[in-house]
Amino acid sequence: MTDPDVARPSLLTCCQALAGLPLGAVHPRRPDRRFLASLTDHGLPTAGATVEVITLPQRERMVPTPAIAEGVWRPGRTANLINAFVVRHPKATFLVDPGVCADVIARAVSELPWLLRVAVTPRHDVIDIRQALALAGIADADIDFALPTHLHWDHVAGLLDLPGLPVHLHRPEHAWMTGRRLAPHGGVRPALRDRPVTLYDLDGPPILTFPHSLDLFGDRSVILVGLPGHTPASIGILAQTDSGPILLAGDAVWSRIQVDRFRQKATYPGMLADAERDAAWETLHRLHAVRHQITIVPSHDHGGR
Numbered sequence: 001m002t003d004p005d006v007a008r009p010s011l012l013t014c015c016q017a018l019a020g021l022p023l024g025a026v027h028p029r030r031p032d033r034r035f036l037a038s039l040t041d042h043g044l045p046t047a048g049a050t051v052e053v054i055t056l057p058q059r060e061r062m063v064p065t066p067a068i069a070e071g072v073w074r075p076g077r078t079a080n081l082i083n084a085f086v087v088r089h090p091k092a093t094f095l096v097d098p099g100v101c102a103d104v105i106a107r108a109v110s111e112l113p114w115l116l117r118v119a120v121t122p123r124h125d126v127i128d129i130r131q132a133l134a135l136a137g138i139a140d141a142d143i144d145f146a147l148p149t150h151l152h153w154d155h156v157a158g159l160l161d162l163p164g165l166p167v168h169l170h171r172p173e174h175a176w177m178t179g180r181r182l183a184p185h186g187g188v189r190p191a192l193r194d195r196p197v198t199l200y201d202l203d204g205p206p207i208l209t210f211p212h213s214l215d216l217f218g219d220r221s222v223i224l225v226g227l228p229g230h231t232p233a234s235i236g237i238l239a240q241t242d243s244g245p246i247l248l249a250g251d252a253v254w255s256r257i258q259v260d261r262f263r264q265k266a267t268y269p270g271m272l273a274d275a276e277r278d279a280a281w282e283t284l285h286r287l288h289a290v291r292h293q294i295t296i297v298p299s300h301d302h303g304g305r
Contacts, residue, residue, distance in 0.1 A: 008185075009272050014115050020267030021066070028071030029264050029281065036285050042206040044293070047240035048219035052088040053248070056099070056132035061123050068255050069263035078255060082122060082154050083299045084132060085248055087239060091217055092144040095129075095165075096237060096248055097299055098158035101191075102128040108157040108187040119269035120154070129158030140165075145198070149227075149250025149299065150234040151177050152273075153186020159195070160187065166196040170224075173233035174199055184231070202226050207238065208293065209286040227252035227287075229280025230273065238294065246295040252283050255301045259284070259291050 009017075060079040065072050068080075084099035100122065101107055109121050133140060145166040148155050151173055159165065174197070176184075183189050202212035202224060210225035223238040230251040237248040251273070253259055264281050265274065274280045287296055 008113050009115070013271055014113075017115075017268040017271035020271065024070035024264075024267050025066050025073070026071075028069075031262050031288075032281075032285065035282065036289060039209045039286060039289050040206070041209055041290065044208060044238075044245060045220045045223075047221045049090060049217075049221040049240070050242050051221050051239050053239050053241055053246060054086040054088070054136060054138070056084045056086065056127075056129075057135045058082055058084070058099070058127050058132065059123055059125060063119075065257070067119065067266050067268065069258045069261065070266055071263055072257055072261060078257070080254075080300050082126065083297075083301075084129060084158065086133075086136070086138055086143070087147075087222065087237070089217055089222060093138075093142055094168075095143050095146045097148055097155040097250065098146050098162065098165075099129045099132060100126055100154060101157045101160040102130070104128065104157055107160060108153045111185045111187060112153070113185070113272065116269055116272045119272075122154075128161060130161050147237065149236065149248065149252075150231040151184050151188050151192075152231065152251065153184070153188060155250065155299065156191045157187055159191040164195055166198065167192060168198045168200060170233045170235050171199040171201050173231060173235075176232045200224070202235070208290045210236075227283045229276050229278075229283045231275050232279075234283075244295065245293070246297055247287075249287065249296050249298050251299055252280065253287060253296070253298045253301075255298055256296060258298075259287050259296055262288050 058081045062077045063080045065078045068078050082099050085096040087094050145168055147168045200214055202214050204213040204215055207213040207223055207225055212226050214224040216222040221240045225236050227234045227236045234250055239246050
């Protein structure tokens with residue numbers, strides 16, 4: 001039975017997404033050079049500590065590269081992951097984008113609109129979050145809280161298997177989820193139900209090309225920045241590591257190809273996944289402008305850390 005409280009793309013949106021795929025492959029969206037030139041780089045503050053960022057193990061799923069980014073034909077297929085990360089700070093260890101739960105296809109993916117399921121259904125042997133932590137030698141009890149970059153199924157479904165784990169959420173992202181009759185699909189609300197939630201705002205100064213920030217621990221080692229578009233209030237996590245600054249960018253982009261070649265997501269499945277395509281395009285401009293200063297790690301990019 002269809003859940004009336006789950007968001008569904010319209011038939012028109014589905015048709016536009018499919019029709020736009022070949023068009024975008026041949027005529028990708030052109031960068032807004034005026035907007036790019038208007039961006040101010042506010043630089044990076046000096047961090048008072050460093051953190052360790054651990055990429056949890058996951059299995060690859062090969063997808064056609066033209067379904068990742070417009071106007072990109074090679075390589076013909078790109079490895080796609082559902083990455084989760086653990087960040088170790090002297091004050092806390094936290095889980096970024098808790099990934100997927102056991103039996104995720106039945107418990108979360110089955111809620112997705114059928115056209116989106118075709119594009120995003122993971123492998124049946126996808127590694128769930130508790131397996132991933134165990135394979136990395138990290139006990140559940142070592143995790144102090146979870147910090148999703150945004151509230152989509154493949155970034156929070158793992159919380160279904162981590163009951164009671166506190167979650168830190170960007171306040172407007174939480175409002176987007178709870179303040180509408182239509183929820184994000186894929187079991188997002190159940191994943192956040194009955195657990196401690198700490199809401200935060202990005203009320204700090206500009207960092208690099210990002211207009212708002214939050215210094216999570218007060219020592220500039222972990223700074224949250226706004227990356228809106230994929231969801232209305234997606235964030236990125238800028239971490240200062242021993243090897244330099246990295247930005248865990250969530251789904252602001254799906255691949256480094258987008259940042260390096262300045263390409264927006266392909267319309268299918270991009271139009272079914274992005275909440276605000278124009279805002280996502282602006283965010284890509286901000287990422288492209290700082291690509292040589294920080295290592296940008298999209299959640300689904302096999303070329304991450």
